[in-house]
Amino acid sequence: MTTITRDPPKLDVVPEGDPRDRGGPAQPLLIAQDLKKWFPVRGGLLNRAIGHVRAVDGVTFQVLKGETLGIVGESGCGKSTLARLLMQLIPHDSGVLTFDGDPIGEMRGISMKEFRKAVQMVFQDSYSSLNPRLPVEDSIAYGPKVHGMAAAAAKSLARELLEKVGLRSNLFGQRYPHELSGGQKQRVNIARALALSPRLLILDEAVSALDKSVEAQVLNLLRYLKRHFNLTYVFISHDLNVVQYISDRVLVMYLGQVVEIGSVDGIYTSPKHPYTRALLTSRLSMDPDERVEDPPITGDPPNPINPPSGCRFRTRCPFAEAVCASAMPTLPKWLDADSHVAACHMHDAAGGHSRSGNPPGVLDPLHALAPAGRGPAPVVPLRPAVVA
């Protein structure tokens, strides 16, 4: 059916026991511990820092070998910043990153150059992610050349990767980015990321800018490539459908923090955190038959420069109580791959919330459970989670 009728690929399928593997299958590929990144906000007469955007504020999670970890959250919640931190494109203010057991950027750890080979990224904006002055195959060949591959070898690798992502190299290799469609550019971006044979691919809104049909093609391509190259994905998107389709586990972010993490089925069928539930409800509400009367989440996300005390979601949470303002709920310690945990006092038996240990059931309509006297605040609804 497919039209690839050429010599067997030179890039062989990575064997079961990946020679690049160091820590064994049980060792998470990437561990992020308490990562923080605050951007200074400048202003005033002398342009001094007058505050900080807490873009990523104490994020802890693990990426298991071979899995696809989806990351979802509203616009501006720090997804891209987290991606850049994981890539070490920007330094983190505090926290520890461990790659396959080796700490990054420390003595005795993995060197930055090795790390850069092992972790690659596909950027959101296919327009600005390719150098307009370079033919695309040169863009792909650039990375291997940086790592010492001879120019001719890098070029043939680039052409081979173009074929792998579904672009005929003799047709597309010499083209400039402006001569490609969005989907084709994104394929080139994926090929470029693969050129260093990475183990972890971070995809930041990699399909968000594409048409639905092209998006499906690229998603399938990603699934194929993952198996073919023995990859692990961190897949960032605000599109809940796409994340559900591609992920094994899902991490939900709100205002620079992780609010819930669990298997894709767990998150999508029995979401725990009120924010996750609201996100999923707002997705359903896209369907006119299931649209609920009141918008499930109201208001804009709070200012990340001055986040609310205690639980950051409390300004929009229908279950908020006094304890939510005074104490910040923490994520229970991660247990194993199947753990499904949420940072909410209701899901902490000792949380001090009236519903602690007895969180609302999955099927309860959210607004019906809201404490009496708290009318629905008719503010701007959350932007639809699905891009039409």
Place this chain on the structure above:
Amino acid sequence: MTDITFGAANPAKVDTAPPVKVRGYWQSVAYRLRYDYVTLVFGFIILAIVLAALLSPWIAPMDPQKTSMVYRLKPIGFKQFTLGTDELGRDILSRLLWGGRTSLLMGVVPVGLAVLIGGTLGVIAGFIGGKINMLIMRTMDIFYAFPSILLAVAISGAMGGGMANGMLALTLVFIPPLCRIAETATTQVRGLDFVEAARASGAGTASIIVHHILGNVLAPVFVYASGLVSVSILIASGLSFLGLGVEPPTPDWGLMLSTLRQAIYVNPWVCALPGAAIFITSLSFNMVSDGLRQAMDVKM
């Protein structure tokens, strides 16, 4: 046929777009220029001026330095002097041909040097950002606080005349604007994802600048610099006119204008000739620069 190696159908469907003739950026610029006749005409005028200046030893009818008391300030078309003579009886036509050399040199060399120095500073400032950017760009701002001709006069006036000093002054005049153009372009490019991607693939600063920044900064810098050549020619001949540029008896258009000025009542139109040469040259460079700007359509 299905690719069985992978266990699953390969979803990487081969895209079957029709073959297009692929043309790189500079190729398409050249293509556009080919049909811009106005620019081409002025380009040929520049070529002619350059050739005339280069070949002046062979095509000049007379020795540009040979004075003659008898033939002083003769009008256009007097005997063998096609364009008349100057106050020392030297042949104007020959001096105009020779004078093109210094004028072109003063037009091109300072701009070239300033592109190198200002461009480098701008790329460094733009790429590194932060305190370095601050230091470089604020220093440039100081030189922006002078009208260009005043700055040139100040520097060469203090250092004393001469062609080398004039060139140095002009170079200093052009460094700030070129630095600013390069800095703006670099800052814009630096924030784009492909530079991040290059960094993510482990490339060092130097490699990124060479492979990813320069190619994108070159076009706007080049367009701007091409416009500066005409400015440089104008200011340089202005300096010579003030006695700060080329020193006599070297033939130079600005200098000729300055000495012939005394003879304005005797032989007015001969006096205007060197200025006409400056005007035509500067106009041609401006027109070509304008055409380049359009062909390169710099949107940075």
Place this chain on the structure above:
Amino acid sequence: MWLYVARRILYAVPIALGVTAFCFALVYLAPGNPLQLLLPPDASAEVIELIKKTYGFDKPIPVQYAIWLGRALTGDLGVSIATNRPVTGEVLGALSNTVILSVAAVILAFSLAFTLGLLAAWFNGRWVDRLVTGFSIVGVSVPNYWLGMVLIIVFAVNMNWLPATGMGSKGSESFRLTDWEQLRHAILPVVTMSMIPLGIIMRTTRSAVSEVLNHDFVQTLRAKGLGEFAVLRHAVRNALPAVLAVMGLQFGYLMGGSILIETIFTWPGTGFLLNKAILTRDIPVLQGTILVLALIFVATNLAVDLIQTAVDPRIKRA
């Protein structure tokens, strides 16, 4: 906005300081002993000692700069080598003559360029537009000192309508607008000088006006039956702030860039003073004149920026 104003003023201070440092350094750019440059060649030993003391030539350079700056701030720019008179007086005397030229030239250029730019925008793309645009390229390509010479040749030498150079028999100390003799002398230099900002004012007008004309709301106005004249008036009102800003900047530029034209017309302004200083290697005058002109340039840029923010609150700056 007030924050912007305060920051903009604050930002001008280091630039002004940089300008003074540059002017101070001019003496060191010059070949030879700076002391010699500041003194007439026949200065006596006592005078040399005195100057050495007051300028602090025996002290390190930063201290010398501080001394020099302190004196400059109190209005003491040294003494001219050529005339032995204080530089400040010489510069201020010449300044008014340059101001007259520049103001007149900017006004003339504005009235001409604004009309032409308006025409070009109105006949967008047609031959009028192309003619005007071509004219503006010619304007920036022409060596203005040569243009001055050509005007002298035509109007003074050939037709004998206007005086060629100078400011007239009454001398150069003061210019009176009521003096027809002096006005006649000013005509050619003003016309020549107006050619410098002509091109840029024209282009600014053209782009600002055609931007307004291309707006959707103008099309709507037209559809509603608004007369062409009213449309034009609307476009002019919208384009004026940008054009006036350019005009202000060009005024500062002309003040500093008048040297060639004043030399051609022997117009006794700062440019002419500068030229004399160059010829006689009168470094104190050179230094002082350039300092004053550059500071005027900085001040006009600042003023234009501030006025623009005050007049047009749409311009929001970070």
